[in-house]
Amino acid sequence: MKILKIPRRSLCALLPFASLCLVQAQDTLPPLEGKAAPQTYDELWDGYDPRAEPLDVEVLKEWEQDGVVMKVLRYRIGMFKGQKSMMAAVYGYPKGAEKLPGLVQIHGGGQYADANAVLTNAKRGYATISVSWAGRINAPDYKVNPDVVKLFWEGETEDPAYKVITDWGAVDGYHAPSRSPGNQFPKLPKPSEWTIDPVVSPRSNGWFLCTLGMRRALTFLEQQPEVDADKLGVYGHSMGGKLTVLTAGSDPRVKAAAPSCGGISDRDNEDPLFNATLGDAVYLEHITAPTIFLSPANDFHGRIDDLQLAVREIQTDQWRVTCSPHHSHQDTAEYEVATQLWFDQILKGSFEIPATPETKLELARENGVPVFSVKPDASREILALEIYYTQQGQVDGKMDDRENTKARFWHFAKATKNGDAWTGELPLHSVEKPLWVYANVLYALDEPVSGAGYYYRDYTTDRFNVSSLMSMVSAAELAVAGVKPTMEKSLLIESFGEDWKRGWFSYFPEEWPIATHKVYDPVWKAPAGATLSLEVLSAEPNKMAIGLDGHFTEIEIAGGSEWQAVSLSPADFESESGEKLGTWEGIRELQLEDGKTLSDKKSGEKKTFGGKWQGAPPQFRNLRWIAK
The missing domain is CATH 2.60.120 (Jelly Rolls)
Known part of the structure; x- marks a missing residue:
């Protein structure tokens, strides 16, 4: 099949009367015209309509695989500074199907839009668009790595490796690499040729630009004849986890969300304007869609202590959390499958994840050893109930040390069942360190579920995990309760x-x-x-x-x-x-x-x-x- 080769610059920019084209083009975002940059979430999104502009869809490649219609395509994000921005993506759905739930899948930093996420979801009855916000794509006969991204930037259409990719036009939403040296997602960029506004503004930041692209992906799904526009979900990993929260927190069309390793901890930025317009907390507070958080206990990008805030900030009581012990920014199948099961529950109504376990931490005991009680939802077969605790966290509200976060050790407390609850003692080595403790409940699936994990690796699992919230106690509280250090140091590791x-x-x-x-x-x-x-x-x-x-x-x-x-x-x-x-x-x-x-x-x-x-x-x- 012949693959389209379209130069990076729009046709309008190549014409002799390009200036007329630029005047006629109406920008997606109105110019500031001397006003201050948006200072709040409401000001940032005021007046934006993700349905207002045409999508101008371009199909770059199309094929059929295992009964799934697959496409590499581009859709219009918007017009910025007179130039069109186009987002590349991989889209697919089961051939001949109708009224499908639609999913937006968002890759993380250094990752790719990936055909395997689309293919595996289609086999489970979903239409999925995997969005290439950073420019990279992994699809059969359509592979775009950072070198190919640069070929596109340079307009090297005669190079055999050249591919048409995401074109941010006059702005820079790329990542690893970025076009602009000032394009650092955690910071609001200084005004440059690549920024929308002539002043420091959240509208020029990559997070905002990419969120525009995700909201347009929802519009794309709405307009596909095979998709049920009332059943849209969004999920992503790492930077994609944050973009999941930004999208779900700014677009009410999202009916289910599943961020992994992101979207809960970007709350320590030194810039008040960033926090007020692009910080995680402000978007979590606007999420009304049922949400499941996939947060490994040692993840540095979506920290488990911040997770306890996030579930209280979202505006829905339909949520779950799943937290693997010891893991950081990666997971295994019994945790990764939570995404697929959540969409089955919320968008299809074909599954029901058990309720979050009820827990109680008792500190004041005669022997000085805390005990943690867990009452799980027994509506499904329970394979295991595990209690994990650590004294290498903190409760002062400050950002934890990154290396400590990734390496903290979680002690396993063997739980004993008594009636409908499990209890486990938590022997501590110190009362001068805080205590964190939570429980995992491992459930059996009626039949195995297959999917693509955080990094698109195929998995199949016959079980899944539901975690409790985490109890966090300060050293001062341990001392007041009379907790004693009963775990001795050991040479036997x-x-x-x-x-x-x-x-x-x-x-x-x-x-x-x-x-x-x-x-x-x-x-x-x-x-x-x-x-x-x-x-x-x-x-x-x-x-x-x-x-x-x-x-x-x-x-x-x-x-x-x-x-x-x-x-x-x-x-x-x-x-x-x-x-x-x-x-x-x-x-x-x-x-x-x-x-x-x-x-x-x-x-x-x-x-x-x-x-x-x-x-x-x-x-x-x-x-x-x-x-x-």
Whole structure:
């Protein structure tokens, strides 16, 4: 199929009488004409109608795949400074279907509009438009990476790799790369050739421009004959999570929303004008659509403590949260599937997610150990109920340290069922640190559900998770309640006994490599001068890798029926450049891997530790510090 090749500049700009065209073109946003830039949410959106302009849809490529009609297309975002802005996207729906719920899928920073999200949703009975706000696209025979984005900017239509992509025209909504050096999404840009307004203004910011594009995507869905215009949803990951909140918080046509890892924590900006017009809080307060928040407990971009505010800020009592322990900015299928199930519930009425678990934290107890009680919705089969808590959070309302957020360790509290509730004790190592605690309830699905995850990887799962809200208690409250520090420090990091995996994590659970943040917790802090010891059992001879914060070492395993002891010092671990670890102080994440390859950013040289695993997965025991 021939692919359209349209130069970046509009036809109007190429004509001899371009100035006449520019005069005749009516801009989407009225000029300020000496007035101040919008100072509030209401002023920013006042008078904007996402249905007012034609869409001017261009189909760039069309094909059929597994009974799904698929298209790469562009639609008109608007007119800015006399030039048309066009958004590229991947769109698809099951062939011959009618009255479909419609979804807007929004990629994150560095990500792509992706055909797999569209295809997998179509197989589940949805029409989906995956929007390429940053310019990149991943579709069969239509792949646009950052290099191809630059070809488009430069008008290199004769280059074999050239593709027609998103064209922001006279403004800059691109990201990684951006066209304008001043295009930094967390900041309101200074006036330049790429900004809408001649003063510092939220209308010139990338978040606002992209939200315009998402609202126009809703208009596109409304106008498709196969879509039910009254059943529109929006979801996205990371920066796409924030854009999900901005879109749902500015457009009442959104009937269901599912932001992941974003849209709840952009509330610490130093610029009051940014906070008043583009901060997460102001949009959360305008959301009326039922919303599910996918927020891994260690995510740095959508922090779990801010999640507790977000569910109270939205203007609906139809919400759920799902929070994987230990994860940061990634998830596994039982958490990712929440998006698909939420749309099934709200837009189709074909599923019902159980209610949020009721919880109670009791501090004042005779033994000085807090207890957490959980009463789950038992309307579906419960596979597991898990309680997680940490003392590496904070309750002072300030932004948490990014590295601490990603590495905090969540202790697992074994819960005992008593009637319709589960209870678990929370032994603490200190009463000088706050306490955070929440519960996860894992439910069985009647039949497996398949979809595309945060980064478009296919998944299939027979279970899903619903989380409780998190209880947060200050150190002062612990002291007043008479809580006692009963958890002692330990040299034994992991026995690998019952429930050991609750303190470890993997984003690929079908494989054996696994990681933990236990070494970052004060309970298992390394003594000065200690060595790290581990025993390994492998039936076959193998090499494996052990990692600490980007530094790795290789272990050769003889194989057989005998346990093999390993003893390591900091100097045994090295980075991609050969730099030694040096000390155990401040280590955050320990990894047990089959093989790991590191690449030196400067030289490009690669260094491999371990290798392809042979035979059954290894067994481990007695991971501990050996004091000097």
